[in-house]
Amino acid sequence: xxxxxxxxxxxxxxxxxxxxxxxxxxxxxxxxxxxxxxxxxxxxxxxxxxxxxxxxxxxxxxxxxxxxxxxxxxxxxxxxxxxxxxxxxxxxxxxxxxxxxxxxxxxxxxxxxxxxxxxxxxxxxxxxxxxxxxxxxxxxxxxxxxxxxxxxxxxxxxxxxxxxxxxxxxxxxxxxxxxxxxxxxxxxxxxxxxxxxxxxxxxxxxx
Numbered sequence: 001x002x003x004x005x006x007x008x009x010x011x012x013x014x015x016x017x018x019x020x021x022x023x024x025x026x027x028x029x030x031x032x033x034x035x036x037x038x039x040x041x042x043x044x045x046x047x048x049x050x051x052x053x054x055x056x057x058x059x060x061x062x063x064x065x066x067x068x069x070x071x072x073x074x075x076x077x078x079x080x081x082x083x084x085x086x087x088x089x090x091x092x093x094x095x096x097x098x099x100x101x102x103x104x105x106x107x108x109x110x111x112x113x114x115x116x117x118x119x120x121x122x123x124x125x126x127x128x129x130x131x132x133x134x135x136x137x138x139x140x141x142x143x144x145x146x147x148x149x150x151x152x153x154x155x156x157x158x159x160x161x162x163x164x165x166x167x168x169x170x171x172x173x174x175x176x177x178x179x180x181x182x183x184x185x186x187x188x189x190x191x192x193x194x195x196x197x198x199x200x201x202x203x204x205x206x207x
Contacts, residue, residue: 021056052103144178163195
């Protein structure tokens with residue numbers, strides 16, 4: 001475990017409760033996989049669906065927009081270059097990947113890595129909502145403007161709200177720029193590192 005975080009197994013009733021939460025997440029993931037074949041994009045065009053992975057008792061849930069090419073091949077979220085940068089950012093926050101749950105708003109890679117369309121987001125939203133109902137995280141970390149827009153008003157621009165705690169519709173958010181943005185714009189790496197350290201500070205402060 002990272003230095004700033006511990007599992008909520010004790011708070012949630014010990015190993016039995018953690019196992020129950022994992023079983024419920026497994027049911028959600030299987031329900032997602034069982035809905036194939038699906039005629040609509042991006043389900044119809046992806047190689048694999050990507051339900052999400054991580055701790056069933058995570059304090060922190062990381063939410064991206066949609067899988068990319070590496071995730072489409074593996075069925076695991078954030079395993080490409082953006083995922084490697086995410087792992088380094090988690091380390092700066094005092095976390096490691098097994099501490100958190102990592103998923104996406106849309107569970108299938110859109111063709112050509114285009115932005116998901118509103119009807120595609122709506123199609124996948126029930127599975128994400130079900131996951132969040134199980135996890136009940138202390139902090140939900142949307143990565144990038146598209147993921148942020150699913151949880152906060154469009155008036156909340158990522159450039160204005162990144163790196164701090166927001167209260168929106170009963171959820172505590174901690175928006176970060178998407179790691180992929182820093183791969184294209186190295187100038188964002190310093191900002192992302194500072195925001196990751198701020199995330200660790202927020203967790204230590206009980207956010």
